[in-house]
Amino acid sequence: MVEAKxxxxxxxxxxxxxxxxxxxxxxxxxxxxxxxxVFPDVDHAASLFNLERAGHIYSRxxxxxxxxxEERMAALENGVGAxxxxxxxxxxxxxxxxLMDSGGHIVASRNIYGGSHNLFMHTLPRFGISxxxxxxxxxxxxxxxxxxxxRLLFSETIGNPGLEILDIPTVSDIASQAxxxxxxxxxxxxxxLLKPFxxxxxxxxxxxxxxxxxxxxxxxxxxxxxxxxxWEGSNNFPNMTEPYEGYHGLDFTEEFGPAAFIMRAxxxxxxxxxxxxxxxxxxxxxxxxxxxxxxxxxxxxxxxLVAKFLNEADEVSWVRYxxxxxxxxxxxxxxxxxxxxxxIVTFGIRPxxxxxxxxxxKFIEALRLFSHLANVGDAKxxxxxxxxxxxxxxxxxxxxxxxxxxxxxxxxxxxxxxVDLLSxxxxxxxSSQK
Amino acid sequence: MDIHINNLRIFAHTGGKPFDxxxxxxxxxxxxxxxxxxxxxxxxxxxxxxxxVLAIDLPGHGRSEGVPIDSxxxxxxxxxxxxxxxxxxxxxxxxxxxxxxxxxEAASKRPDDTDALILVGVAERVAVHSDLLAAxxxxxxxxxxxITDWGFGQKSHLGGHQSPGLWxxxxxxALLAECSAGVLDSDLSxxxxxxxxxxxxxxxxxxxxxxxxDKDRMTPPKMSVPLKExxxxxxxxxxxxxGHMIMIEKPNExxxxxxxxLRRALS
Ligand SMILES: Cc1ncc(COP(=O)(O)O)c(C=O)c1O
Numbered sequence: 001m002v003e004a005k006x007x008x009x010x011x012x013x014x015x016x017x018x019x020x021x022x023x024x025x026x027x028x029x030x031x032x033x034x035x036x037x038v039f040p041d042v043d044h045a046a047s048l049f050n051l052e053r054a055g056h057i058y059s060r061x062x063x064x065x066x067x068x069x070e071e072r073m074a075a076l077e078n079g080v081g082a083x084x085x086x087x088x089x090x091x092x093x094x095x096x097x098x099l100m101d102s103g104g105h106i107v108a109s110r111n112i113y114g115g116s117h118n119l120f121m122h123t124l125p126r127f128g129i130s131x132x133x134x135x136x137x138x139x140x141x142x143x144x145x146x147x148x149x150x151r152l153l154f155s156e157t158i159g160n161p162g163l164e165i166l167d168i169p170t171v172s173d174i175a176s177q178a179x180x181x182x183x184x185x186x187x188x189x190x191x192x193l194l195k196p197f198x199x200x201x202x203x204x205x206x207x208x209x210x211x212x213x214x215x216x217x218x219x220x221x222x223x224x225x226x227x228x229x230x231w232e233g234s235n236n237f238p239n240m241t242e243p244y245e246g247y248h249g250l251d252f253t254e255e256f257g258p259a260a261f262i263m264r265a266x267x268x269x270x271x272x273x274x275x276x277x278x279x280x281x282x283x284x285x286x287x288x289x290x291x292x293x294x295x296x297x298x299x300x301x302x303x304x305l306v307a308k309f310l311n312e313a314d315e316v317s318w319v320r321y322x323x324x325x326x327x328x329x330x331x332x333x334x335x336x337x338x339x340x341x342x343x344i345v346t347f348g349i350r351p352x353x354x355x356x357x358x359x360x361x362k363f364i365e366a367l368r369l370f371s372h373l374a375n376v377g378d379a380k381x382x383x384x385x386x387x388x389x390x391x392x393x394x395x396x397x398x399x400x401x402x403x404x405x406x407x408x409x410x411x412x413x414x415x416x417x418x419v420d421l422l423s424x425x426x427x428x429x430x431s432s433q434k
Numbered sequence: 435m436d437i438h439i440n441n442l443r444i445f446a447h448t449g450g451k452p453f454d455x456x457x458x459x460x461x462x463x464x465x466x467x468x469x470x471x472x473x474x475x476x477x478x479x480x481x482x483x484x485x486x487v488l489a490i491d492l493p494g495h496g497r498s499e500g501v502p503i504d505s506x507x508x509x510x511x512x513x514x515x516x517x518x519x520x521x522x523x524x525x526x527x528x529x530x531x532x533x534x535x536x537x538x539e540a541a542s543k544r545p546d547d548t549d550a551l552i553l554v555g556v557a558e559r560v561a562v563h564s565d566l567l568a569a570x571x572x573x574x575x576x577x578x579x580x581i582t583d584w585g586f587g588q589k590s591h592l593g594g595h596q597s598p599g600l601w602x603x604x605x606x607x608a609l610l611a612e613c614s615a616g617v618l619d620s621d622l623s624x625x626x627x628x629x630x631x632x633x634x635x636x637x638x639x640x641x642x643x644x645x646x647x648d649k650d651r652m653t654p655p656k657m658s659v660p661l662k663e664x665x666x667x668x669x670x671x672x673x674x675x676x677g678h679m680i681m682i683e684k685p686n687e688x689x690x691x692x693x694x695x696l697r698r699a700l701s
Contacts, residue, residue: 002565004579006603007591016601019594050450052479054596054685062598071593074601080608081600227608248450254497255447255478257471258608259600266599 017071080227088207091221102128162403172200210377227258300340449481465531466621469496587677647676
């Protein structure tokens with residue numbers, strides 16, 4: 001039996017989306033720092049604007065450096081196409097604005113990044129879009145929350161910061177039975193650890209700011225279309241299946257088939273909302289992608305060493321890492337994330353005499369290698385106290401529901417030598433109890 | 435646009451312009467397991483450059499109702515029925531892969547009604563690998579993988595698409611995966627059992643373009659030579675670093691070559 005042969009993940013992360021530059025022979029992806037592109041003639045210009053020919057017009061809509069990043073992400077995710085955005089939040093807004101109209105409703109996991117929570121609960125309602133939050137550990141809640149006006153199911157693959165694992169196969173079945181797309185924020189897993197389309201998700205987004213870049217030098221996001229949602233069959237998405245006045249009556253499904261969503265998002269959302277990625281940032285993020293497989297395998301190795309260490313430390317009252325057997329989603333993580341359960345570890349410090357918050361603060365300030373900052377996924381190890389920072393806009397009830405405990409410390413485990421990481425944690429834990 | 439034939443709805447994409455029977459009619463026929471969207475850019479370009487384009491979805495494909503026809507000759511007869519329904523003008527026929535065999539056969543059946551013929555990714559025989567035939571028969575998704583792998587040229591496996599942000603292997607695979615059960619089997623069987631290409635070539639009188647990819651593993655350029663030897667007026671254009679999915683892999687060059695050929699052929 002002959003078998004189809006495709007380039008493997010590590011190869012794609014170095015090459016996908018790029019052919020060496022024909023004119024200069026440049027091997028690296030050149031940085032096309034330009035806003036616009038000279039048209040050979042008037043007819044050619046008109047053809048490009050009218051989507052009769054393929055090519056670049058203006059860097060808000062597309063740029064050759066950015067396109068390499070987009071195509072590479074689509075290749076790594078097994079998608080049909082991608083759009084790079086100015087940030088992870090811009091990728092989420094672009095997806096929502098492409099799919100939804102005023103009056104629409106979203107069912108979203110309750111355990112998500114604080115910024116996404118704000119968008120759903122405080123900002124989108126101003127535009128007539130409401131959201132019901134549900135427990136991602138209980139797929140049935142997604143099903144029960146679906147209403148006639150629901151247009152999207154949303155969750156993170158690994159929740160920030162609670163590290164809940166989404167049962168993508170089950171939730172994607174619920175979504176497809178309801179004729180709705182499932183979108184996942186796969187920032188914490190990256191395509192190296194998990195490919196959501198293989199399990200039935202329809203749209204994937206990343207904050208590329210995190211592990212995709214890995215260097216912590218560029219903010220960016222990316223939206224990827226799985227090309228596996230039946231827009232026509234669902235009957236819920238006139239934006240995808242009816243003539244669009246903003247483009248001479250173009251019907252995106254008729255014109256682009258499986259790439260309807262990503263083409264609409266570019267033709268409308270990037271054009272009108274304009275949250276494009278800069279070529280410079282795409283250039284940085286491409287450098288990051290080249291080493292994604294190597295970094296991720298080291299990230300998960302170090303994270304599981306750190307989790308095991310904390311699990312045995314006296315100063316620690318609880319540890320949460322989906323790769324630990326005591327994590328409620330351990331089995332699901334083994335199935336969906338066989339290469340490793342990411343590199344975020346959260347834990348609670350046993351409160352000293354001056355209370356949980358103070359002990360946590362002492363710990364964070366005593367750390368020497370871990371940097372205290374508001375980011376994750378850097379090659380360098382990072383630490384933060386979510387309740388007072390990333391999730392501080394939430395009240396006590398909201399924090400509880402989002403799985404953020406007062407004493408919780410979140411570590412983003414980097415690529416340093418694990419011996420140094422463990423020794424830093426050991427000394428800071430000791431200091432925290434003094 | 436919808437065309438009704440035998441009480442079935444047949445869809446033809448007109449590329450963003452309403453069908454105008456007074457312009458030259460340019461018919462685009464897709465290959466096995468795909469649909470009109472494979473000709474997306476070409477459809478839009480030619481419909482905005484003086485032609486009335488009909489990118490037809492064959493029965494059971496894309497937006498067309500019905501069941502797929504498992505014979506090239508029968509599909510060619512069916513095609514004329516559809517075309518006679520919309521106009522009695524002469525037509526330009528273009529096809530890709532299985533569609534190229536249908537276009538060739540259709541042109542041979544009514545040479546006087548065909549003004550020009552464009553065969554993209556064509557061969558004298560489109561013999562399909564037995565493993566692929568077997569997978570398609572079982573509606574096994576490995577058939578989509580095999581076509582995607584062999585269909586796209588090696589260079590296209592790296593991407594670098596002309597349409598920003600699109601990953602063509604993913605797009606091709608996703609379109610094939612939309613096929614209803616039995617469609618791919620029927621299409622591949624039709625290709626495999628068709629042996630009339632040389633006889634058909636002898637009957638064709640209009641200018642014919644053979645548009646090929648130098649790295650095509652499904653219909654390698656040398657397999658079109660017997661057709662060229664039997665066609666009365668023909669020219670061959672081989673695009674470099676391209677596999678079998680020519681109009682997806684090099685959409686702009688495909689437009690340029692077709693446009694230039696038609697200007698000469700119709701003058
Ligand atoms: C899971 C998750 N999604 C989205 C975002 C937002 O991404 P960005 O900061 O790139 O806008 C973040 C940022 O922390 C995140 O952690």
